[in-house]
Amino acid sequence: MTRAQWAILIWLERQPGISQKELSEILEVEPITVARLIDRLEARGMVERRPDPRDRRIWRLHLLPPARDVLLEIDDHRADMTRIVTEGIDENSIEIMTEALMRMKATLTQEAHTSRRGPDPIVTETREAV
Template identity: 60%
Template sequence: MPNQTDPLFLIHDLARQLRLDADRRAGCHGLTRAQWVILFWLDRQPGLSQKELAELVEVEPITIARLVDRLEAHGFVERRGDPGDRRVWRLHLLPPAAPVLAALHAERTAMLANLTRGLPPETLAIVADALVRMKANVVAGLRPRDPVLAPQEIA
């Protein structure tokens, strides 16, 4: 059983608590956390394809299609055909999404304020640097390597 200072346990538990908080906050606006993420991505990168968005959000394309269906029903998103490929739908925010996005940005600001309450700026800079380094270490560890030999192949 991990102790309460185990970094892997702490990072996992913090991420879980943040997801629960985001779920609650998104729900107050009639959305899911997944829909919130989609709106943020489309605000940052208008015209993403459903496939590109699925890769960014790390879900299956069919999941994105269903989430976009709901956002489209709310009048927040529209699908536009890709002029270069009839099979591709490009996703764009519509004007009714603007006030919702503004509210979600305020929720994000409140989440960050709650998360960092009582931490001096110097500590936040150290934490941010440490998280960036940890992420780089994990990403570097995911790079393809030589195939791992099964135990019976080593003997």
């Protein structure tokens, strides 16, 4: 099982019934990438696509019981990795680093969204005027 498949299982546990499109936005990948990963997870009996009751074009994603064992394994790996990488670092420092990393990720995500849309015309006009 790939790390990308793990990420999908984790998000489906957090948000049961999320659509493929919503999941692709969260994971910051193309919808076709999520569709292919879901195909593989569905073939393994871990995920199920269900039609949205209000819009038949939308597929809602749900975990199936076999995914639970994998999620427990993922939790164990995450706990082990957290213990290893934070060994010898006090709780306060871990909190500060975590907050800083989350801010950096948010900034990068925002930058990626801005880059996809193209330059902000207001900012561009302001820069050109200077």
